[in-house]
Amino acid sequence: MSTMEKELRVGMVGYAFMGAAHSQAWRTVNRVYDLPARARMSVICGRDESKVAEAATRLGWEAYTTDWRELITRDDVDVIDVCTPGDSHAEIAIAALEAGKHVLCEKPLANSVEEARAMVAAAVQAQAAGVRSMCGFNYRRVPAVALMRHLVESGRLGVVRHVRAAYLQDWIVDPQFPLVWRLQRDKAGSGALGDIGAHIIDLTQFVTGQRITGVSGLTETFIKERPLPSEAAGLAASADGSGTGPVTVDDAALFLARLDGGAVGTYEATRFATGRKNAVRVEVNGSLGSVAFDFERMNELEFYDATAPGTEQGFTKILVTESDHPYLSAWWPPGHIIGYEHTFTHEMRDFLEAVGTGADPTPSFVDALQVQLVMDAVTSSAEQDSAWTEVAPALAEVAA
Numbered sequence: 236m237s238t239m240e241k242e243l244r245v246g247m248v249g250y251a252f253m254g255a256a257h258s259q260a261w262r263t264v265n266r267v268y269d270l271p272a273r274a275r276m277s278v279i280c281g282r283d284e285s286k287v288a289e290a291a292t293r294l295g296w297e298a299y300t301t302d303w304r305e306l307i308t309r310d311d312v313d314v315i316d317v318c319t320p321g322d323s324h325a326e327i328a329i330a331a332l333e334a335g336k337h338v339l340c341e342k343p344l345a346n347s348v349e350e351a352r353a354m355v356a357a358a359v360q361a362q363a364a365g366v367r368s369m370c371g372f373n374y375r376r377v378p379a380v381a382l383m384r385h386l387v388e389s390g391r392l393g394v395v396r397h398v399r400a401a402y403l404q405d406w407i408v409d410p411q412f413p414l415v416w417r418l419q420r421d422k423a424g425s426g427a428l429g430d431i432g433a434h435i436i437d438l439t440q441f442v443t444g445q446r447i448t449g450v451s452g453l454t455e456t457f458i459k460e461r462p463l464p465s466e467a468a469g470l471a472a473s474a475d476g477s478g479t480g481p482v483t484v485d486d487a488a489l490f491l492a493r494l495d496g497g498a499v500g501t502y503e504a505t506r507f508a509t510g511r512k513n514a515v516r517v518e519v520n521g522s523l524g525s526v527a528f529d530f531e532r533m534n535e536l537e538f539y540d541a542t543a544p545g546t547e548q549g550f551t552k553i554l555v556t557e558s559d560h561p562y563l564s565a566w567w568p569p570g571h572i573i574g575y576e577h578t579f580t581h582e583m584r585d586f587l588e589a590v591g592t593g594a595d596p597t598p599s600f601v602d603a604l605q606v607q608l609v610m611d612a613v614t615s616s617a618e619q620d621s622a623w624t625e626v627a628p629a630l631a632e633v634a635a
């Protein structure tokens with residue numbers, strides 16, 4: 236560690252899917268990027284002692300604890316990384332910010348707008364004392380997505396007219412798939428909308444630089460009752476044979492949107508797109524060109540340049556692996572592609588870069604509140620036969 240480098244001691248809550256992804260990123264980030272701050276994997280937290288002890292060893296953490304309240308008051312922790320389901324984000328993040336810890340919180344920020352607002356208030360207050368916060372929308376950190384934003388920002392697409400976004404998965408098509416926490420409103424806040432729709436809302440607002448101002452939404456729950464799971468586990472749970480329970484969230488959420496720069500958008504989030512595993516698809520059409528991205532081919536970006544001679548026009552597949560593409564200077568030679576886990580390494584890179592230089596990382600809790608406001612508007616619209624529903628700007632709330 237150079238003498239100029241700050242050490243940031245991380246305490247992470249939750250050790251399953253995101254816990255493992257974040258651990259890998261914390262382990263890797265300073266070995267790949269030269270940064271003003273160095274992450275130290277200090278303490279991991281989970282409720283089950285034997286499981287969290289095993290996770291600490293497997294994932295590379297120095298110590299463990301079974302109580303997040305103890306974690307946030309420890310002197311040997313500077314950053315709290317929240318990798319739990321949405322029902323505990325607000326409580327943990329607010330308490331951590333009040334204890335003076337920087338916070339990285341997984342998406343969606345919260346289970347409701349009310350909780351998200353309280354988190355923003357805590358973040359704004361903490362910011363005055365130099366305490367930073369960020370929400371983990373990792374798809375922003377796919378190099379092809381960052382390139383997409385760069386092309387829009389630098390005017391290569393001209394005036395953006397259309398945003399076409401879909402996040403398609405199929406892991407609950409089987410009606411016998413159990414009632415895991417993602418299918419319970421009290422744990423997850425919403426279904427496909429918050430779990431995956433949140434990503435495409437953030438991603439498209441990020442890429443276009445435009446804010447969604449109004450929506451008309453539609454939600455559907457195809458399978459209304461499912462077997463109870465063996466434990467409140469993640470994606471790999473099995474039924475425990477003790478009966479069934481009601482699905483209390485949406486299986487699919489669709490909406491039309493207007494954005495504040497004049498673009499119109501269509502959005503679809505579903506876990507019933509049979510055959511689609513993790514297809515995060517975004518296409519943007521502008522007056523001078525288009526870009527199209529699909530996460531299942533995450534190293535590629537399709538670009539159509541309408542200013543090229545007519546005889547040469549067509550979608551070009553850019554292999555986004557050049558060292559001067561976003562994030563890639565530190566990785567492999569051109570054509571040696573990267574994967575899902577790199578998006579988290581890039582997330583930690585951006586977090587450490589900002590916190591290490593005393594700046595606010597993005598997306599901020601305000602950006603994440605903006606996503607929450609869109610989700611809330613989609614839900615209310617769907618409850619009122621898809622009535623047009625305005626989305627207020629989160630920044631105006633913060634300023635008020």
Ligand SMILES: NC(=O)c1ccc[n+]([C@@H]2O[C@H](COP(=O)([O-])OP(=O)(O)OC[C@H]3O[C@@H](n4cnc5c(N)ncnc54)[C@H](O)[C@@H]3O)[C@@H](O)[C@H]2O)c1
Pocket residue numbers: 248249250251252253254280281282303318319320321323341342343371372373430467468469470
């Ligand atoms: N960025 C992404 O692409 C992405 C992908 C998946 C999940 N997520 C988000 O990450 C969060 C976690 O999802 P996951 O898939 O890792 O879930 P998971 O079920 O795999 O893991 C959740 C972990 O939290 C622990 N936990 C639950 N409640 C807790 C509490 N009160 N105190 C301490 N530990 C608790 C569980 O024991 C488990 O270790 C969610 O907010 C989810 O939306 C983000």
